Amino acid sequence: MAAPAASAIDLSRALVLAPPPVADWLVILPVAWCLLSGAVLLMLRKDVRLQPPLAIAALSVLLMLDALLLWRVVEGGPVTMVMGRWLPPFGIAFTVDLAGALFALFSAIVALAGGLYAAESIDASGRRYGFYPFLLLLMAGVSGAFLTGDIFNLYVWFEVLLISSFGLLVLGSEPKQIDGAIKYAFLNLVATTLFLIAVGYLYGLFGTLNMADIAVKAAERRPGLPLMTLAVLFVLAFGMKAAAFPVNFWLPASYHTPRIVVSALFAGLLTKVGIYALIRVMVMLFPVEGDALSFLIAVAAAATMIFGALGAIGQSDTRRLLGYLVISGIGVMLAGVAVGGPGGIGGALFYALHSMVVMTALYMATGIAGRLSGVFDLNRAGGLYGRAAFFSALSLVLFLSVSGMPPFSGFWPKVMVAKAAIDIGAWWLAATVLATGFLTMIAVGRVWALAYWRPEKTASEAADPAPRASAMLSLSALVALTVAIGLYPDPLLQQIQAAASLLAEPSAYVNSVFPQGAR
Template identity: 65%
Template sequence: MASSEKTTVDLSAAMITEPAALADWLVIAPLAWCIVLGALLLMVRKDTRLQPYIAIPGLAALVLLDAALLAHVVVNGPVTMTMGRWLPPFGISFTVDILGALLCLTAGIAAFAGGIYGAGDVNHSGRRYGFYPFLFLMMAGVSGAFLTGDIFNLYVWFEVLLIASFGLLILGSERGQIDGATKYAFLNLVATTLFLIATGYLYGIFGTLNMADIALKAPAMRDKAPMITLVSLYLLAFGMKAAAFPVNFWLPASYHTPRVVVSALFAGLLTKVGVYALMRVTLVLFPAERDVLGFIIAIIAAATMIIGAMGALAQTDFRRLLGYLVISGIGVMFAGLALASPGGVSGTIFYAVHSMIVMTALYLATGLAARAAGGFSIASASGIYSSHLFLAAITLVLFFAVSGLPPFSGFWPKVILVKASLDVGAWWLAGVILVTGFLTTIAVGRVWVLSYWRPSAGTAVADDEEAVVLNPMVDYLPLLLLTALVVIIGIFPQQILELSQTGSEQMLNPVDYIRSVFPQGDQQ
């Protein structure tokens, strides 16, 4: 005879039964916001005049969400949300710590500046074919990569930002853009394939893709699986995405081809996602294997810095020169990863924040300089100082910052990295950082002397000076915003320094990160 009594099933051992705190929804708020705004902009893509009025306030709101998330993490420590109510490691987790939240906020600020600049730089055709929807889709991918706690989900967000970047790269469909997009697509697809192979290999070893779970299980697997091979695959894949030596050649071959605002966003954001992913994998998941590969990473860092600086010296085009400066900056960040000390990692985090802001600003400034000079050729441009004094002053500040000169944002992370190198006896790595800073100063100084300080020749340029009028709101406002941050961080570095040091501690000792995913310590 069947019983009429109902059996109560306790789901608390397998599923999350309590509602998430309201503040914890900030973990996924940037992703949801970017996807919703991107879909809305796609629906109004034919009304090109309306798009900036939706996109720019939307990007401002994204910055506020990112700032609220960072404040939440600073106060409460790493925060985790798991999708589908399944407990980790079965549910896909989004886990955010200081590093992820800080880079997410910096990326949002760079995108906000790019969105304002794009209102003047991208024509009606570019808007119609999806500049702003692609921008929000790319930001969804970037934000997702910084916030996810699942390594396969990291792959998915890489794919999202990669698809969006393809769309942004070919806006305009010019021959140079198609050529640059082909090189960009091929090398990034190779890197993505390597990433996927490594992730399949990782799942075969651990049976899980949750980063916190892998970090807990890795020590017991070191004698049972070829972990060095696994980490080497990730180093190659993420090194290619970050444009590190010897797989850096795709960047200067492609970043000079799209619209200036697109190049600015790529230079400021995309390569930093590769650096972040490599930091997360090597420092949190496989620190012992990183120690084995530390000297190799240091050699890669030194070669990347030198090639970037030397390449910048050889360029005659504004945008190509900046592409090599991006590469050199990647080498500086790899130096901190090679050291893997508290000072080295905090220097890398600080430099990543600095580079995201400065490289975005430099590309925007270069776009305005090209309008004033009539092209991107360093040799043919002249007289920008006399015709556009404000632009010249801002550019000089950015040149000082990218060279690592005081009192601007690039000075402090290089000081931290040099000291961290000397502390462990890596004097040669400290020397490379200083020498590349000197070479970078020469490279940007050459641009200043030839294109800005050198007087204009003839009266034809004077007539052109009257014709080239830069819009204070669309052209100067985003550049002024980013440059102000460069100056403020340089003069008052304490806040970013404290965040970088805390982020470094959380990366090197991920106890709080793991506890946020497994609060009871009962991981599967």
Template identity: 70%
Template sequence: MAAPASPADLAAALVLQPVAALDWLVVLPVAWCIATGAILMMIRHRSAAQPLIAVFGLIVLVALDAALLWHVAESGPVTMVMGRWLPPFGIAFTVDLTGALFALTSAVVALMGAIAAIDDVNASGRRYGFYPFLMLLMAGVSGAFLTGDVFNLYVWFEVLLISSFGLLVLGSEREQIDGAVKYGFLNLVATTLFLITTGYLYGIFGTLNMADIAARAPALQMTAPLVTLTALYVLAFSMKAAAFPVNFWLPASYHTPRIVVSALFAGLLTKVGIYALIRIGVMLFPAEREQLSLALAVAAALTMLTGSLGALAQSDTRRLLGYLVISGIGAMLAGIAIGGADAIGGVIVYAVHSMLVMTALYLAIGLAARLSGGFSLHAAGGLYHQSPLFAALSLMLFFSVSGLPPFSGFWPKVMLVRAAIDGGFSWLAAILLVSGFLTMIATGRVFLLAYWRPREGQAAAVPATLTTLLPLIALTVSSSLIGLFPETLLHLAQQAASTLIEPSAYLKSVFPAGGAP
């Protein structure tokens, strides 16, 4: 008689203990966005109900992301794996402070965009899927910030890109189709490069789990072409983030869709590229990033100068803001090039600031165009006399994007300039300051021509609806509060940067037994 087989020990492959209730917050933002988007798709013909459901869904998303940020701040990085399979066998969702901060800020931006769209997107736009596309976009953005797997990062990039194509062509105007072709082609090239590089990564490491790669990378520095691998990722993510010299698609496409879509794109899409650069360059391949630091610094300087000088040359306010987005990307890329906790903390604070302020600026320029009859600075004027409150809000945003106190743009500029000087990049610190000065001139020109200069002819009435002004006021107040009371955000950003540079807590979350296999 054969001896009974001993039960298999599943502890090395499966999670056997129940998942803690708070840990479900790791995946709930993505699941909630997909579920809400599906509901909106099913009722797409009931255009009046779509904004209400979408705004409610995004309020819940903000609450979920806020709870997740609190949970991570209290407990450290948190991991959940699909099907209970332990990494590297199971696909992991791993959240640290960087991902949680980005996810919460993106949810706030999306909520403000959904409210602004109540006036900006008509019934036809709702029927053709604005709000379902928005929720799908947020599923992709949230997934990118929360995933712990490089291939899943690629998947979530694809999800947000598919939804962004839908938002970009909403309305099917000739100008929108033209912008979508430019936007789609460059992103297709970047996505293809991303996928090829990820296959290369798997060939080297035999895994795509971020914690596993971070643990194995130091041992392979002398035997594997990790610098080449990192350079390919930098190129792919630089295309998505609109860094020099692959940034020409952004000002050629961001001015074509509805203004609320441009606002959402400016606040969200390029920041996902910056987040991916931080994750790959700072946590996974820090030594290789350091070897590429000079090239990154040069690209950052040229990105900042291209953005600020391009903004000075524009008479169309939408194109001007597109160049300001590029200039901000250059500042964040400078922090990644410098490295170190202070610089990476500055990048994180700058990203939070840029998400809020660039979204608000597009909404402000959209309202200014409705008051003045278009986006041309040549025909604009008199906005201060039409609405002093609106002019004051716009001026605060102009100060913030220029890095002037006491607004949110001041603190990350200070952090980045100090880190550049301390890290031996004094020339980069000078360019950060010059770029801020040029941005101040560009935005000051807008204020003088569009707001302060008297307007010829009869002015339009101010659309003082709640859905028009509430997002603009909320985002401007947020920028002001961050500028006046920056301590909490600065503390979280420094903690987040430390976790990226020394990812032992991240690795322990994924491999609690004490290291990758």
């Protein structure tokens, strides 16, 4: 007896049948390239001479890929690729919009500057024990977090960057590094646990982890679902990772302990991933709950700003001082999230990008200053202006930029956040943003007066005679970027405003994941 003819199966409802355009591969190439480059460097770790040039070349390619990705998104809108050809929500999606592309590009800039700086500051032992492979693995995690469209994979990429950051933190195995790593690891693992609990709760409510799918279903099913509990879990988890008050004590206790280039990379990248995740979840997925929590986020933002600025004023170790400035900047970003709207979210995004560049550069400048004077203690430092006038001028630009003074990159996002706060009647929050800038100026002005302008007391035997070339190149490039953004902010500002609008109205993001409304 003949078997019945098999019925035709419409695979187009489950699989991507058409080959993706070549340009769409840019969505996953940054992550794949970092993993591949890190593996190659790991295999060659015993040849310490090859590590810096190979890593710098790999990071240069990463920067090019992220620049091309941003161009692709600007020209064509959000882009999605799914793993294994399975259509969302079954296939794991990489989806990038303007916000993700901008953060990925700036993270690549920071990483390349860090790789150049490390060429002379990381010795043969640090190279042999994996500084550059850890750096590429860190960038794989950071890039994956900015480009993923799946919230469980956001958790996975957080884990990848945490694992690599642990390795970078203990590189050298000094007692202070081990102590800093324990403090860093404990609260970050608590935050990761909360994040994973929230992800499990999210899947239980919606049966999906695709961000575009969640955004649509949350809007449709909001009545009757305990979304506020879920939102609070995400705010707490990402607040810990971003070092927001009152769960920020791990940062000043740990960021001063590793090599200065590691601290620079951490300051530029890690807390910004937490802020990015908070904005992505609270603005795009749960905007109603975000509005309900806005006052609590605003209070936390104000406390974070004040705590960071006052903590910086009270420090005599310049590395610890910068850790508190990182925290203060996180408060400005949280203020933008709390205010909401295009101005608030745009200001938060702008400040995060500014902070990635300026905080990385400040740590690098502090490392150079420490080598020139032989100390990081303000009570013993002095004479830097007389010894290195050009380097001192670069440092002064960074001090003004981190304080929010014109005409540098820190001025515009603070104005945006303060204006957005005034527009909704939150005068106290706008005043806190402005007061924090004044307190930050006092903190960095103290550094300038004591370490740069004051005559040198006693020359240290550990002091270097002059700044190293690769370190100065990295620092000069980052300073040039903050000056360029400050003097001519329009191109970046236009993209940031468009990114904020796309986050608040994610229809283009959803249509990228589910073409023609196919869900």
